[in-house]
Amino acid sequence: MNAPAFWADFRSDTVTRPTPQMLAAMNAAPVGDDVLGDDPTVQLLEAKTAERFGMDAGLFCPSGTMTNQIAINVHTRPGDELICSPLAHVYNYEGGGVAFNSGVQIRVAGDAYGRVSPEDIRGALQPQDNVHAAPTRLVVLENTSNKGGGTCLGLAAIRAAGAVARENQLAFHLDGARLWNALVHDRESPEDYGSLFDSISLCFSKGLGAPVGSVLVGNRDFIQQARRIRKRFGGGMRQAGYLAAAALYALDHHVERLSDDHRRASQIESFLKQLPWVTECKPVATNIVIFRLADGCDARQLQSHLAAQGIGISAMDARWLRAVTHYDVEDRAVDALCAGLGSFSPNRA
Ligand SMILES: Cc1ncc(COP(=O)(O)O)c(C=O)c1O
Numbered sequence: 001m002n003a004p005a006f007w008a009d010f011r012s013d014t015v016t017r018p019t020p021q022m023l024a025a026m027n028a029a030p031v032g033d034d035v036l037g038d039d040p041t042v043q044l045l046e047a048k049t050a051e052r053f054g055m056d057a058g059l060f061c062p063s064g065t066m067t068n069q070i071a072i073n074v075h076t077r078p079g080d081e082l083i084c085s086p087l088a089h090v091y092n093y094e095g096g097g098v099a100f101n102s103g104v105q106i107r108v109a110g111d112a113y114g115r116v117s118p119e120d121i122r123g124a125l126q127p128q129d130n131v132h133a134a135p136t137r138l139v140v141l142e143n144t145s146n147k148g149g150g151t152c153l154g155l156a157a158i159r160a161a162g163a164v165a166r167e168n169q170l171a172f173h174l175d176g177a178r179l180w181n182a183l184v185h186d187r188e189s190p191e192d193y194g195s196l197f198d199s200i201s202l203c204f205s206k207g208l209g210a211p212v213g214s215v216l217v218g219n220r221d222f223i224q225q226a227r228r229i230r231k232r233f234g235g236g237m238r239q240a241g242y243l244a245a246a247a248l249y250a251l252d253h254h255v256e257r258l259s260d261d262h263r264r265a266s267q268i269e270s271f272l273k274q275l276p277w278v279t280e281c282k283p284v285a286t287n288i289v290i291f292r293l294a295d296g297c298d299a300r301q302l303q304s305h306l307a308a309q310g311i312g313i314s315a316m317d318a319r320w321l322r323a324v325t326h327y328d329v330e331d332r333a334v335d336a337l338c339a340g341l342g343s344f345s346p347n348r349a
Pocket of ligand 1: 062063064065066068089090142144145146175177178203205214
């Protein structure tokens with residue numbers, strides 16, 4: 001089946017096409033063979049990303065799923081347990097990779113917005129001296145939380161969670177697929193994140209608009225181990241500098257503009273709040289709007305109503321929908337989405 005051609009595509013921030021300037025940067029990139037260790041553009045991207053977070057080194061990978069899965073593999077051993085939010089991407093959307101790739105089981109803890117408090121972590125910890133329990137080895141946080149509605153966790157809460165991880169000798173990994181959005185929204189410093197986590201996964205193919213690619217950052221020893229696991233997972237890429245050039249362009253030009261996406265998402269939230277058939281909208285902080293329809297309404301009916309006007313949004317289940325802003329949806333697309341929502345009249349079952 002061909003993908004529907006939406007002129008206003010709010011399904012995800014992953015749908016962006018590279019801009020002409022980004023394509024020009026890709027075209028001009030000097031490249032080598034990154035598996036042999038001599039692609040200068042990949043090396044520049046890895047070094048620049050690590051430096052921004054005050055960490056030793058980075059590793060360029062094809063996807064955020066791979067950077068998360070590699071980090072989990074390095075931090076754990078088969079039979080271990082990790083703690084994450086019940087909404088976490090590593091738990092819901094990575095194809096069972098935690099179990100398949102690393103033989104690790106997951107214990108979930110946290111609220112409906114993707115936040116995991118120190119008490120949540122303490123409550124989920126397995127006693128290390130109990131032979132019946134799988135030893136807890138790792139805490140994974142996600143900032144912003146995708147399924148939580150683009151929630152920013154906030155440095156204070158992360159610091160408190162990190163302290164519990166440290167007290168219990170647990171590794172601390174951040175799925176920062178959209179950390180850029182949190183940094184811009186909360187005006188936080190990347191170095192603070194680098195000082196709190198053992199590893200951070202950063203995506204360039206979400207709000208930053210690169211076609212492909214994520215970088216895992218950590219200390220030198222961690223990244224050396226991660227490089228071996230990347231090869232094992234089949235993620236070594238050859239003339240990857242062309243892709244790294246897109247990520248470098250995004251790093252230099254597409255971070256600050258995320259505030260435009262946040263403004264547009266909050267405009268959509270305000271509109272949704274006026275609609276009688278929308279019963280809940282998760283508080284919007286960044287670029288993700290998640291909302292619920294009244295009982296009896298059908299998310300797929302709304303999706304089809306909008307699709308008929310060339311507007312794409314995602315149905316998460318029978319009642320919940322998600323709209324995501326990004327650089328390919330400008331003000332007129334937001335106006336069209338609001339008009340499309342305003343012209344919908346649900347056939348209540
Ligand atoms: C929070 C989060 N983590 C990880 C990923 C995985 O990224 P990728 O699609 O590049 O594998 C996503 C994808 O949307 C995500 O939202």
